[in-house]
Amino acid sequence: xxxxxxxxxxxxxxxxxxxxxxxxxxxxxxxxxxxxxxxxxxxxxxxxxxxxxxxxxxxxxxxxxxxxxxxxxxxxxxxxxxxxxxxxxxxxxxxxxxxxxxxxxxxxxxxxxxxxxxxxxxxxxxxxxxxxxxxxxxxxxxxxxxxxxxxxxxxxxxxxxxxxxxxxxxxxxxxxxxxxxxxxxxxxxxxxxxxxxxxxxxxxxxxxxxxxxxxxxxxxxxxxxxxxxxxxxxxxxxxxxxxxxxxxxxxxxxxxxxxxxxxxxxxxxxxxxxxxxxxxxxxxxxxxxxxxxxxxxxxxxxxxxxxxxxxxxxxxxxxxxxxxxxxxxxxxxxxxxxxxxxxxxxxxxxxxxxxxxxxxxxxxxxxxxxxxxxxxxxxxxxxxxxxxxxxxxxxxxxxxxxxxxxxxxxxxxxxxxxxxxxxxxxxxxxxxxxxxxxxxxxxxxxxxxxxxxxxxxxxxxxxxxxxxxxxxxxxxxxxxxxxxxxxxxxxxxxxxxxxxxxxxxxxxxxxxxxxxxxxxxxxxxxxxxxxxxxxxxxxxxxxxxxxxxxxxxxxxxxxxxxxxxxxxxxxxxxxxxxxxxxxxxxxxxxxxxxxxxxxxxxxxxxxxxxxxxxxxxxxxxxxxxxxxxxxxxxxxxxxxxxxxxxxxxxxxxxxxxxxxxxxxxxxxxxxxxxxxxxxxxxxxxxxxxxxxxxxxxxxxxxxxxxxxxxxxxxxxxxxxxxxxxxxxxxxxxxxxxxxxxxxxxxxxxxxxxxxxxxxxxxxxxxxxxxxxxxxxxxxxxxxxxxxxxxxxxxxxxxxxxxxxxxxxxxxx
Ligand SMILES: Nc1ncnc2c1ncn2[C@@H]1O[C@H](COP(=O)(O)OP(=O)(O)OP(=O)(O)O)[C@@H](O)[C@H]1O
Numbered sequence: 001x002x003x004x005x006x007x008x009x010x011x012x013x014x015x016x017x018x019x020x021x022x023x024x025x026x027x028x029x030x031x032x033x034x035x036x037x038x039x040x041x042x043x044x045x046x047x048x049x050x051x052x053x054x055x056x057x058x059x060x061x062x063x064x065x066x067x068x069x070x071x072x073x074x075x076x077x078x079x080x081x082x083x084x085x086x087x088x089x090x091x092x093x094x095x096x097x098x099x100x101x102x103x104x105x106x107x108x109x110x111x112x113x114x115x116x117x118x119x120x121x122x123x124x125x126x127x128x129x130x131x132x133x134x135x136x137x138x139x140x141x142x143x144x145x146x147x148x149x150x151x152x153x154x155x156x157x158x159x160x161x162x163x164x165x166x167x168x169x170x171x172x173x174x175x176x177x178x179x180x181x182x183x184x185x186x187x188x189x190x191x192x193x194x195x196x197x198x199x200x201x202x203x204x205x206x207x208x209x210x211x212x213x214x215x216x217x218x219x220x221x222x223x224x225x226x227x228x229x230x231x232x233x234x235x236x237x238x239x240x241x242x243x244x245x246x247x248x249x250x251x252x253x254x255x256x257x258x259x260x261x262x263x264x265x266x267x268x269x270x271x272x273x274x275x276x277x278x279x280x281x282x283x284x285x286x287x288x289x290x291x292x293x294x295x296x297x298x299x300x301x302x303x304x305x306x307x308x309x310x311x312x313x314x315x316x317x318x319x320x321x322x323x324x325x326x327x328x329x330x331x332x333x334x335x336x337x338x339x340x341x342x343x344x345x346x347x348x349x350x351x352x353x354x355x356x357x358x359x360x361x362x363x364x365x366x367x368x369x370x371x372x373x374x375x376x377x378x379x380x381x382x383x384x385x386x387x388x389x390x391x392x393x394x395x396x397x398x399x400x401x402x403x404x405x406x407x408x409x410x411x412x413x414x415x416x417x418x419x420x421x422x423x424x425x426x427x428x429x430x431x432x433x434x435x436x437x438x439x440x441x442x443x444x445x446x447x448x449x450x451x452x453x454x455x456x457x458x459x460x461x462x463x464x465x466x467x468x469x470x471x472x473x474x475x476x477x478x479x480x481x482x483x484x485x486x487x488x489x490x491x492x493x494x495x496x497x498x499x500x501x502x503x504x505x506x507x508x509x510x511x512x513x514x515x516x517x518x519x520x521x522x523x524x525x526x527x528x529x530x531x532x533x534x535x536x537x538x539x540x541x542x543x544x545x546x547x548x549x550x551x552x553x554x555x556x557x558x559x560x561x562x563x564x565x566x567x568x569x570x571x572x573x574x575x576x577x578x579x580x581x582x583x584x585x586x587x588x589x590x591x592x593x594x595x596x597x598x599x600x601x602x603x604x605x606x607x608x609x610x611x612x613x614x615x616x617x618x619x620x621x622x623x624x625x626x627x628x629x630x631x632x633x634x635x636x637x638x639x640x641x642x643x644x645x646x647x648x649x650x651x652x653x654x655x656x657x658x659x660x661x662x663x664x665x666x667x668x669x670x671x672x673x674x675x676x677x678x679x680x681x682x683x684x685x686x687x688x689x690x691x692x693x694x695x696x697x698x699x700x701x702x703x704x705x706x707x708x709x710x711x712x713x714x715x716x717x718x719x720x721x722x723x724x725x726x727x728x729x730x731x732x733x734x735x736x737x738x739x740x741x742x743x744x745x746x747x748x749x750x751x752x753x754x755x756x757x758x759x760x761x762x763x764x765x766x767x768x769x770x771x772x773x774x775x776x777x778x779x780x781x782x783x784x785x786x787x788x789x790x791x792x793x794x795x796x797x798x799x800x801x802x803x804x805x806x807x808x809x810x811x812x
Contacts, residue, residue: 006177009170009177009180010177013097013172013175013177016097016098016116016122016131016132017094017097017175019122019124019125019131020090020093020094020097020122021094022125023090023122024087024090024091024094027083027086027087027090028087030083031083031084031087081284085282088282089119089120089282090122092119092120092282093118093119093120093122093132094175095172095173095174095175096118096119096172096173096175097116097118097122097131097132097172098116098117098118098132098170098172099117099118099169099170099171099172099208099209100116100117100118100135100140100143100167100168100169100170100209101114101115101116101117101166101167101168101170102114102115102117102142102143102164102166102167102168103115103164103165103166104139104142104151104162104163104164104165105162105163105165106160106161106162107161107162107163109162112165115130115133115139115140115142115143116130116131116132116133117132117133117134117135117140117143118132118133118134118135119134119135119208119281119282120132120134120282121133121134121137134250135208135211136246136247136250136251138153138154138155138156139153139155139160141153141154141216141220142164143167144211144212144213144215144216145213145216146164146167147164147167147183148164148165148166148167148183149163149164150162150163150164151163151164166182167182167183168180168181168182168183169181169183169191169209171191171194189210191209191210192210192212192641192664193666195207195209195210196641196642196664196666196783197666199697199698199699199700199754199783199784200699200700200738200752200753200754200783201700201738202273202700202736202737202738203273203274203275203276203277203736204238204239204242204273204274204276204277205277205280206239206242206243206246206277206280206281207236207239207243208243208281211240211243212236212639214635214637214639215236215239215240215243215637217635218240218241218244218600218635218637219240219243219244219247220244220247221244221633221635222248222251223633224598224631224632224633225598225599225627225631225632226598226599226600226601226623226624226626226627226631226632226633227598227599227600227601227632227633227635228579228601228603228616228617228621228623228624228632228633228634228635229241229600229601229602229603229616229634229635229636229637230603230604230605230616230617230634230635230636230637231602231603231604231636231637231638232604232606232637232638232639232640232652232660232661233604233606233607233640233642233643233651233776233777233780234640234641234642234643234648234752234780235604235637235638235639235640235641236637236641237577237602237603237604237637238274238577238602238750239277240602240637241263241575241577241600241602242274242277242278242281243277243281244575244600245261245263245278245283245286245573245575246277246278246281246282246283248261248573249261249278249283249284250283256572256573257284258278258283258284258285258286258287259284259286259287259570260570260571260572260573261286261287261571261572261573261574261575262286262287262288262289262571262573262574262575262594262597263286263287263288263289263574263575263577264289264290264291264574264575264576264577264582264590265288265289265290265577265578265750266290266577266578266581266749266750267290267309267731267747267749268290268293268734269729269733269734269735269736269747269751270577270736270749270750270751271288271289271290272734272735272736273736273750273751274288275288286575291553291582291586292305292307292308295552295553295556298556298559298566299547299552299555299556299559302545303545303546303547303552303555304544304545304546304547305546305547305549305552306546306547306548306549306552307549307731308549308581308610309731309746309747310549311331311548311549311550311610312609312610312746313707313708314327315328315331315611316706316707316771316774317707317709319768323533323536323537325530325533326530326532326533326534326536326537327533327537327548328611329528329529329530329533329534330528330530330533330534330537330538330548330550331548331550331611331612332528332611332612333527333528333534334550334551334554334583334585334612335550335583335584335585335611335612335613335614336583336584337584337622337625338525338526339525339554339585340554340557340584340585340588341522341523341525342510342518342521342522342525343510343522343554343557343558343561344561345521345522345523345525346510346521346522346558346561347386347558347561347562348386348523349520349521349522349523350386350506350562351382351385351386351389352382353378354506354509354521355374355377355378355501355506356370356501356502356505356506356509357370357373357374357377357500357501357502358370358499358500358501358502360397360401360491360494360495360500362404362408362487362488362491363413367400367401367404367491368397368400368401368404368500370502373393373397373500376393376396377389377390377393380392380393386561386562387560387561387562387563387564387565388564390498390501390562390563390564391564393500394495394496394498397495397500398492398495401488401491401492401495404488405481405484405485405488408484408487408488409477409480409481409484410480414480414483414484417483418476418479418480418483426475426479429479429482430475430478430479498562498563501562501563503555503558503559503562504542504545506558506562507538507542507551507554507555507558508538508539508542509521510522511534511535511538511539512535513531513532513535513536515527515531518531538551550583550612553583553585553586553589554585556589557585557588557589560592565592565593566593567592567593567594567595568593568594569594569595569596570596571594571596571597572596572597572598573597573598573599573600574590574594574597574598574599574600575599575600575601575602576590576599576600576601576602576603577602577603577750578602578603578607578749578750579601579602579603579614579616579623580603580604580605580607580608580613580614580615580616581603581608581609581610581612581613581749582612582613582614583612583613583614584614584622587614587622587623587626588626591626591627599626599627601616601623603616604616605617606655606657606658606773606776607749607773607776607777607780608773609745609746609749609773609774609777611770616634617634617636638660638661638662639661639662639663639664640652640661640662640663640664641664642752642780642783643663643668643780643782643783643784643786644663644666644667644668644669644783644784645663645664645665645666645667645668646667646668646669646670646671646805647663647668647671647779647780647782647783647784647786648661648663648664649663649805650670650671650779650786650801650805650806651776651779651780653801653802653805654772654775654776654779654797654798654800654801655772655773655776668784668785669784669785670805670806670807671779671782671786671787671788671805671806671807672786672787672788672806672807672808672809673761673787673788673789673790673794673798673806673807673808673809674689674787674788674789674790674808674809674810674811675790675791675794675808675809675810675811676789676790676791676811677791677810677811677812678791679791681811681812682760682789682790682791682811683714683717683718683721684721685789685811686703686714686717686718686757686759686789687718687721687722687723689757689787690703690718690723690740690757691723693754693755693785698754698755698784698785699738699739699754700738700739700752700753700754700755701739701740701741701753701754701755701756701757702740702741702742702743702748702753702755702756702757702781703718703740703741703742703743703757703759704743704744704745704748704756704757704758704759704778704781705742705743705744705745705759705760706744706745706759706760706765706766706771706774706778707744708730708731708744710744710759710760710765711728711729711730711742711743711744712728714742714759715728715742718740718742723740725739725740726739726740726741726742727739727740727741727742728741728742729741729742729743729744729747730747731747733747736751741753742759745774745775745777745778746774746777748777748778748781749777751781752781752782752783753781753782753783754782754783754784754785755782755784755785755786755787756778756779756781756782756785756786756787757787757788757789758775758778758779758786758787758788758789759789760789760790760791761775761788761789761790761794761795761798762790762791762792762793762794762795763792763793763794763795763796764792764793765795766795766797767795767796772797775795775797776797788806
């Protein structure tokens, strides 16, 4: 029986491969021509944002119409692109045409349909018969959601119910059938066992062949504005996110393109780690960025920004320094919803009083003073929103500048500049001036006058010498205008770029030591305990034109309350990975920045290593408040796939609430705790263990440290001990390489290794309760092997563990 089945499957595979080859041969000549044409993907999506000075609705509408035009224009390009894509996916299919099959009998029908599922659909030449169904088609969801028996799937036309008679998984490599299993006869998921048993890679893999039911729910969710996934370490959050992006691109292929999806990653290295998944699935990559990149784009030219890794280094290493407690208070407070409300109220208060401006000066004197600006500003109708008033003031300032420029034209310094010109220079400057004028907006006004001048000249030709028009006088006037205009250019720049607003002053004004004043400005917000310290730290940093990481987003938030919000209406989906690491502020920001986007947040509060973290679920989750409970779906993931059962049992035991985590049943070796009598012994043992891991065939090995300084120490000591090919990963590292690496825990977020060595797990290093999650994050990076080393007292997180969960060895 089995042999017969095997033959049938083999024959079918051969047939499909042959048809695929035929189709490839047919497309080849056409595609050869199209190659070399670069795809046209938008790189900096925020360059396309615009300032909103009117109502949100107005703007959305304008943008919508612009979008439509752009869509038509790019349609042609897309057709070419589709051809190339089709060709590429056929090439991929030939290697492995499908990975699954279900036999489905629809209720009321006598026929059993065989549905083969692969990376993309492939139709027989009659155009009717699906030889392979794309894994994202509605019918394919049966494969992920059901075991044989009654099953239902939904289509745009409604639900279809029936009976699944068979569910089969295939392993096809390089076009060869290696194996297949029927779900009804295999115990456990052997396919998944095999995939998870493999080594870690420096690139994330696609998981389409083994997507689990609860992951499928994330991938195919297409109704909620906000989808939150709270998932244990290694539960496949990032994997699900990437397959979800591929799913959305497929489902909405007529109107959604890859550049309308943006992924926010924890660091640039992570971007490189996940960048191959979508292309592997036959889709163009989505846009990937980090929040820091966004901050730097808008603030980086005027302020020196601290990044989140500087901040965490400070938090982890500077406990003994003066002002530490105040800074911690400050970080917590500035990430809170309370501060968000405070800033919103502050903008309302500024409508009545307190706006701060900067004098506009010219050649050493005040042209328009801050006081004049304030008077003008507060003369506008008080019901006009802050940003709109600023826009009015901006217009007024432009007008004032034009007035001042006219006055300035007769000034002595202009005479001086004119006098420097000899005849030749003079006429060259004149024609240059004219040319410039013709290019500029004010052309109308000037050319009108010029036309009049020509007119008068013509009259002069007719009327004789008496009525001589002094052409040189006109030339001079034009030149004077131009000279002043050139000198006023920076002033216009100040106005256009809102530099007449004292933003630093406005932000600093909030941090007036008097809690009472703060309450007045923010409609009664309370201040944190260490308020004077918070105020001092903040103002000191601002005074140096620098911003702490915790200040950068609120500062930008205030800037936008004043200047108008920037928004991008093109992007339709945002994915935020490691979502627990973002503050409520950052979420408020993303919501504002992408008004037309749905948000998918993936995270794990168990790995919340930053002080400003947000809870993902529960009544106090800022994420649930963002779009309201009715628009939010929460999907928990409790099964952990990355690590062996032994590793998961060990790590979950140190996490409060970890008892809910369910390890995938993959057997391995218990974590090993090595206690060394000295640092020397510890380092020597680490070097030995690395070699033995390598001998066992583990290619990706990470020595995980707490801080950058510890990383340096580990790196140097291993080099000295003759371990070669080690990469020291710092926050500047852009690509994720496999091999041996030394890496601080906060940079190892989201990635995984065959073997993890925790460089120093003693209480001296991981002693504070606040660092428990950092430790947990580090340990959960291990797929197969986890070793921990220490010289002194054990970290308290380990002391309380059941000794049956680990092995211990002591070195003297
Ligand atoms: N359904 C699946 N089939 C095969 N492999 C899977 C599946 N789900 C998860 N994995 C694997 O488990 C590992 C962890 O997945 P992933 O990195 O997506 O988890 P995560 O929840 O984002 O983890 P963390 O929060 O710890 O960063 C990866 O190697 C991934 O390929």
